[in-house]
Amino acid sequence: MYDSISTQQLKQVEISAKSKPSTSQSSTPLQVITENDILKQGISSVTDAVKRFNGVILKDYGGIGGLKTVSIRGMGAEYTAVSYDGMMVNNLQAGQVDIGRFSLDNISMLSLSIGQTDDIFLSAKTLSTAGILNLQTKKPVFTTKRSQLYGKVSTGSFGYFEPMLDYAYKVNNRIAIGANVNWQRADGQYSFINKYEGKRKRKNSDVNIFRSELNLYTKISETDQLDLKLYYFDSARGLPGAIIYDNEKMNTYGYLWDKNAFSQLVYNKRISDKWKFKSQLRYDYKYTKYDYTRIELSRSKYKEHEIYWSNVLMYHFNPKLSASISQDLIYSSLRSEFTEFDSAKKEPNRYNSYTSLVAQYKSDRLTITASGLFTYLKETSKNNKGKNYYRRLSPALSFSYKPFDTNLRFRASYKHIYRIPTFAELHYSATGKDLNAESASQYNLGFTWVSSFNNTPLEYINLSVDAHYNDIKDKIVIQPTLFLPLSYNLGEAEMKGIDTKLSGNIRIANRLSLDITGTYSYLQARDMSKETKSGTPNSNYKSQIPYTPKHSGSASLTFNNPWINLTYAVILSDKRYTKLQNLKEDEIKAYTDHSITLFKEMKIKDYQVYASGSINNLWNNNYEIIANYPMPRRAFRISVGLKF
Amino acid sequence: MKKYLFYIVFLPALLCFAACSDDNDIDEPVVPPTITNVTEGVYIINEFNPMAGELSQLSFYNKEDGTLAKDIFLKQNEIPLGVGAQDILTYGSKMYITVTNSNNICITDLNAKLLKYKDGSVAKIKSSEAKEGLDAPRRLIAHDGYVYASYWSGHVAKIDTTKMEIVDITSNSENYKYFEEMTIVGNKLYVPETQDKRNRISVINLTSFKEEQAITVAENPMHIINDNSGNVYTLSADWSTTPYTFTFTRIENNKVADTQAVAGNEIVSLGDELVLMEVTYGAKMPKFSFYNTKTKEIKEQVFTTGDQKLDMKLQNAYKIAVDPNNQDFYIVVSEYGSEGEVFVFDKNRKYKSNFKAGGLSPVKVHFSTTVNSVNE
Numbered sequence A: 001m002y003d004s005i006s007t008q009q010l011k012q013v014e015i016s017a018k019s020k021p022s023t024s025q026s027s028t029p030l031q032v033i034t035e036n037d038i039l040k041q042g043i044s045s046v047t048d049a050v051k052r053f054n055g056v057i058l059k060d061y062g063g064i065g066g067l068k069t070v071s072i073r074g075m076g077a078e079y080t081a082v083s084y085d086g087m088m089v090n091n092l093q094a095g096q097v098d099i100g101r102f103s104l105d106n107i108s109m110l111s112l113s114i115g116q117t118d119d120i121f122l123s124a125k126t127l128s129t130a131g132i133l134n135l136q137t138k139k140p141v142f143t144t145k146r147s148q149l150y151g152k153v154s155t156g157s158f159g160y161f162e163p164m165l166d167y168a169y170k171v172n173n174r175i176a177i178g179a180n181v182n183w184q185r186a187d188g189q190y191s192f193i194n195k196y197e198g199k200r201k202r203k204n205s206d207v208n209i210f211r212s213e214l215n216l217y218t219k220i221s222e223t224d225q226l227d228l229k230l231y232y233f234d235s236a237r238g239l240p241g242a243i244i245y246d247n248e249k250m251n252t253y254g255y256l257w258d259k260n261a262f263s264q265l266v267y268n269k270r271i272s273d274k275w276k277f278k279s280q281l282r283y284d285y286k287y288t289k290y291d292y293t294r295i296e297l298s299r300s301k302y303k304e305h306e307i308y309w310s311n312v313l314m315y316h317f318n319p320k321l322s323a324s325i326s327q328d329l330i331y332s333s334l335r336s337e338f339t340e341f342d343s344a345k346k347e348p349n350r351y352n353s354y355t356s357l358v359a360q361y362k363s364d365r366l367t368i369t370a371s372g373l374f375t376y377l378k379e380t381s382k383n384n385k386g387k388n389y390y391r392r393l394s395p396a397l398s399f400s401y402k403p404f405d406t407n408l409r410f411r412a413s414y415k416h417i418y419r420i421p422t423f424a425e426l427h428y429s430a431t432g433k434d435l436n437a438e439s440a441s442q443y444n445l446g447f448t449w450v451s452s453f454n455n456t457p458l459e460y461i462n463l464s465v466d467a468h469y470n471d472i473k474d475k476i477v478i479q480p481t482l483f484l485p486l487s488y489n490l491g492e493a494e495m496k497g498i499d500t501k502l503s504g505n506i507r508i509a510n511r512l513s514l515d516i517t518g519t520y521s522y523l524q525a526r527d528m529s530k531e532t533k534s535g536t537p538n539s540n541y542k543s544q545i546p547y548t549p550k551h552s553g554s555a556s557l558t559f560n561n562p563w564i565n566l567t568y569a570v571i572l573s574d575k576r577y578t579k580l581q582n583l584k585e586d587e588i589k590a591y592t593d594h595s596i597t598l599f600k601e602m603k604i605k606d607y608q609v610y611a612s613g614s615i616n617n618l619w620n621n622n623y624e625i626i627a628n629y630p631m632p633r634r635a636f637r638i639s640v641g642l643k644f
Numbered sequence B: 001m002k003k004y005l006f007y008i009v010f011l012p013a014l015l016c017f018a019a020c021s022d023d024n025d026i027d028e029p030v031v032p033p034t035i036t037n038v039t040e041g042v043y044i045i046n047e048f049n050p051m052a053g054e055l056s057q058l059s060f061y062n063k064e065d066g067t068l069a070k071d072i073f074l075k076q077n078e079i080p081l082g083v084g085a086q087d088i089l090t091y092g093s094k095m096y097i098t099v100t101n102s103n104n105i106c107i108t109d110l111n112a113k114l115l116k117y118k119d120g121s122v123a124k125i126k127s128s129e130a131k132e133g134l135d136a137p138r139r140l141i142a143h144d145g146y147v148y149a150s151y152w153s154g155h156v157a158k159i160d161t162t163k164m165e166i167v168d169i170t171s172n173s174e175n176y177k178y179f180e181e182m183t184i185v186g187n188k189l190y191v192p193e194t195q196d197k198r199n200r201i202s203v204i205n206l207t208s209f210k211e212e213q214a215i216t217v218a219e220n221p222m223h224i225i226n227d228n229s230g231n232v233y234t235l236s237a238d239w240s241t242t243p244y245t246f247t248f249t250r251i252e253n254n255k256v257a258d259t260q261a262v263a264g265n266e267i268v269s270l271g272d273e274l275v276l277m278e279v280t281y282g283a284k285m286p287k288f289s290f291y292n293t294k295t296k297e298i299k300e301q302v303f304t305t306g307d308q309k310l311d312m313k314l315q316n317a318y319k320i321a322v323d324p325n326n327q328d329f330y331i332v333v334s335e336y337g338s339e340g341e342v343f344v345f346d347k348n349r350k351y352k353s354n355f356k357a358g359g360l361s362p363v364k365v366h367f368s369t370t371v372n373s374v375n376e
Helices: A002-018 A035-040 A046-049 A124-128 A424-426 B002-018 B070-076 B308-314
Strands: A030-034 A057-060 A068-072 A082-083 A085-091 A105-113 A130-138 A147-156 A162-171 A174-187 A190-194 A196-199 A207-220 A225-237 A253-268 A275-291 A299-316 A320-336 A349-362 A365-381 A387-402 A407-419 A438-452 A460-479 A486-509 A512-527 A550-561 A565-573 A589-603 A607-616 A624-626 A635-643 B036-044 B057-062 B083-092 B095-100 B104-108 B124-126 B138-145 B146-153 B156-160 B164-170 B183-185 B187-190 B198-205 B210-216 B223-225 B232-238 B245-250 B255-262 B266-270 B275-279 B287-292 B298-301 B317-321 B329-333 B341-345 B351-356 B363-375
Touching: A002 B232, A035 A589, A046 A057, A046 A105, A068 A082, A068 B210, A085 A299, A124 A196, A124 A299, A124 A349, A124 A387, A253 B363, A349 B245, A387 B287, B036 B083, B057 B070, B070 B104, B083 B138, B083 B363, B095 B138, B095 B146, B138 B183, B183 B223, B187 B223, B210 B255, B223 B266, B223 B329, B245 B266, B266 B317, B275 B317, B308 B329, B308 B341, B329 B363
Parallel strands: A082 A130
Antiparallel strands: A030 A105, A057 A068, A082 A085, A105 A130, A147 A162, A147 A635, A162 A174, A174 A207, A190 A196, A207 A225, A225 A253, A253 A275, A275 A299, A299 A320, A320 A349, A349 A365, A365 A387, A387 A407, A407 A438, A438 A460, A460 A486, A486 A512, A512 A550, A550 A565, A565 A589, A589 A607, A607 A635, B036 B057, B036 B363, B083 B095, B095 B104, B104 B124, B138 B146, B146 B156, B156 B164, B183 B187, B187 B198, B198 B210, B223 B232, B232 B245, B245 B255, B266 B275, B275 B287, B287 B298, B317 B329, B329 B341, B341 B351
16 A cells, blocks of 8 residues: 555656756746645745745734735735736725635646746746746646546634635546635634733634636647636635724724636637647636624725736747737726725726737746836826826846866846835825836845765765845835825835745655755845935935834644654744834834644545645744734644545 | 725824814813912823824923933833823813723823722723723813713713712713814813714803704814903814915804904914914915904914024924913924824924924823912
8 A cells, every 4th residue: 555655646747847947947036836835844834834945934813814915025915916817806996815725635746936927838927026926826637537536624723614626627638617615714713822911812713715717728739728617716714904002892893805707718729830829818806805893884995906917929930939929908996885885986997008028038947038028007086186097118137157077057037127105105095196016126146056976875965045126216115194195205225135945855765755945035225215204304314114023933843654654843033123212112023923734745545645644833832923923823734635 | 805994085084083182171170369370390191092092191391401211101000001092181180081092081180190980990991891981082171170071972971070080071972073173161171073074063051961962064064162352263174275265264153253264284272372384285384374263364373493403303293382371382203104203392482492203193282280488
C-alpha cells in the first residue's frame, strides 16, 4: 500500500512541476505555492498562503470574515492586483481586493509576481500594477475515467465548517465541464486578551459564505479553445469592528452582505506557429450592503457593474524573439444608496482603456522584456467637478542573465505604475482641487541560485536575494474632516528593502526527507512628504509608514516520510506603528504565529483519500496585525478529502 | 474595504456629529460675587480615532509653569479613560466626562481621579445599566444642582450629583435622534436632533422632564447656544453645497425669530458676542465672525499670531473655546496624523501663546478653575 502512495506522490509532483513556472529563471521576483504545498503544509486559506510569501505585507483584521488585503513591499493594497484564472478581480470602490473571499479548495496554484512578469501573453491591464497575486483554479485532467468527483470536508475551532464538492465530466473529446460548490460557515467567536480588561470574546464575527462555479471547456479544434466560467459568490458576514474598551456590545452591530456574479469567456487561438491570439470577455456584477451602526439608520448599498473585454495577439519572430500587443476595454459603474448623506453620492461611470506593447528576447542565458502601457480613463458622474480623465504612458524593462554554466542568475527590473484614484478617493471625499493619479517607480535588483549537491544529503538548494527601491509620487492622502473626508495629492513615499528566500531539501534516508524554507524581508517604508497640507514642515518626515514592519519573515519545515507528513511553520513580524508619528505608544508588538500540520494521503481501492489536521497559533499567542483587531489564538482544523 | 467604509460613510457621519463647539453656556454653580476665579490650567480631551478603537486621553496643561501632563486619567486611575471621550464638565467638586464609544460617563474629582460609589466600585454611569436603549453619551450641562447628559440614542439623562446616578431619563420611542449639545434657558432645556436632514429642536421642561414642544429650524442643526438674555441660537449646516453653507437661527420665546446665512461651523459665546468660526478646507485661513447679541450685527475678525509660519497651522483649526475667567480665546488645531496644538489669544484678540495638546484630535478644552482670592 505504501508503494502506491509514493508513486502517486511522485506523479503529482511531476504534474505540478510541469505547470509551475520557474521561479529562479524569472527576471522579476516570482513565488509559487502549488496544490501539493497547500495539502502538505496544511495551508488553510489564501490569506494563510500569502503570509508565507516574501515581500508582502498582509493586513488582516482578524477572524475568518475580517478584511484581508495584500500590499507588495509596503506600497499599499491598491497596487496589488488579484487575478482569478487570468482575469483581474476589481474592487471599484476601494481599489483593494479582500483576499479572504477566495477559497483554496479549488485552487491548483497560487503565485505572486512582483513587477513585470515574464509571461507576455497577458491582458494589458495586468501590466498596470506593482504585482499580481494570481489564483489558478484546477482544470480537470482526464486519464481513464470520464468523470471525477472530489469531495472535501473541513471543520475546526470557532464553529468552522466547510464542505466542498468538485465534479468534472468529460462529455466527449472536445467538451468537458467542471463544477465546484463550496460552503463555509463559522461563528468566529474567539477569545483574546485585552491589556486592561483581561480575557474577552470577539463577537459578531460570524461568516456564511457560499461559492460556486461552473466551467465549460470546449476544444473547438486543434488550434481553438473556448472556455466559459460562471461564478457566483454570496456571503453574509458580521463586521466586528475595532475592540472598544469597556464596551463589549459596541461594534456588535455591523454586518456585510456581499454578492458577486461573473461570467468569463476565454477564447484561445493558435493562428500559426508564429501567431497566437486570445480574447477574453467578462461581465461582473457586485452587490454590497453594509449596516453600520447600532440601528438600521446607517445602511449603505453599492452596486458595481463591469464589462471587460481584452484581446491579446502574440507573434514569434524566431524562437528567441517575440512580441505581443494587447488592448483592454473596460466599462464600469458604481451606484450607491445611503440612508444618510445620500446627497453626497456621485454615480460614477468609468471608461477605461489599456493598451500594451511588449517585446521579449529569451535565450538560455538571457531574458529581456520591454513594454509600454498606455492607460486612458474617462469618467462621468453626477455633479461632476474637476478632472474627469487620466492618461499616461508607463514603461517597464526587465532582464535576467545567467553568466556562467551554474544556475546563478542575476536580474534587474524597472516598472512605472500609474495608479488612478479609486471611486472612494474621487467620489466619497471632497477634493480641494483635481486629484491626480499616483505615479510610482519600482526597481528591483537581485539574483537567484539553484544548486544540487551530489553525494551529500542536500538534494537541492534554491536561494533568491532581491534588493528593491520604490517610490510613490503624488501620493493620495485621505484625511477625515468635518463632513466628507478630504483627499489630496500631497504625499511622497519611499520604500526600500531586501527580500531573501532560501529553500532546500535534505535527504535523510530512503523515503525520508526534509523540506526547508525560510524567508526574511527588511523594509524601510517612509513618508517622504516634506510639507503638510497647510504648508508647514511635515513633522513625520521620514517616519516609517503605519503597519509596515521593518523586519518580517517566515520559515517552514516539512518532514516527508512514508507514514505521516509533518509540517511546522512560523510567521514572524517585527513591531509596527499605527501612526506616522512613530511614537512608542503607537507601537504594536512584534509577534510570531506557529502552526503544525499532519498530512496523510492514502489510496483505498480506487479512491484517493487525503486527511490533514492542523493547529494554528500553536503557542496560543495573543497578537494583533491591526491595532484593536485581535487575531485568533490557538485553533484546530481537520480536513478529509476523497477523490473518486 | 471595511476600514475604508468607515472613512467613506461612517466616520464623516461621526465627525459631523462630533463637530460641536464647547458648552460655554454652562451655568456654573452659584458662586458668591466676592470671589475671583483663576484658571490654573486647561484639560484637553484628545479623542484619537474611536472607530479604530483608539483610547482617548486626557491631558492637563498647567498655565503657571507651562508644562503639559499627558494621559493623566490613566496615570491617576491606572485604567484608561475609554474610547471616544467627548465632553468634560466641572460642577461643584466633581468632574464629569462623557465617553461615547465606551458608553459611560466617568465621574472624577478635580484632578481626574475616579470617585467611588459606596460599594467601592468606580463612579462610572454605564448607559447599558441605566436604561435599556440608552446609548452613547455625548454632552454635559449643569443646572440647579443636577448634571444633564445628552445621548445619541435620543435621550437626556438627569444625574444626581451626590448619588452620582441617573435619576430621570427623557423618553424616546423613535429611532436615534443623535442628541448633541444642549442649552438651558429658564427651566427649559433645548437639544437639537443632529441626525442627517433633521430639523427639530426638542424643548424639554426640566420640571416635568418631558419634551414640551419642538422647534423647527434649518436642516442639520449642529450647535446650540444662548446669549444669557433668553435668546437661543442654532447653527445648521448644508452639506449638499460646495462649499458647505451654514445657517444661523435665533429663537426667541420658543419661536424662530430670524435666520441668516453665516460663515461658521463652530460657535462659542464671548461676553455679549457669539464667535463663529468657519473652516473651509483648501482655503487659507479659518474665518471668524463676531455676532453682537445686542445689536445683531456681524463683524468679521482676523486672528493672527503675527508669524506667517504659525498662522499656517491655524488653517487646521478644529475647535474654539473661551476661558470663562479671563475671556482668553482658544483656537484648537488638529492636523491629521499629528499631535494637536492650542493657540491662545487674549480678550483683545492679541496672540499670547501656544502649546501642544498632548494627543490626536483634541476635541474639547476645559478650564480648570481655582478660587484664587477673596475681594473683601
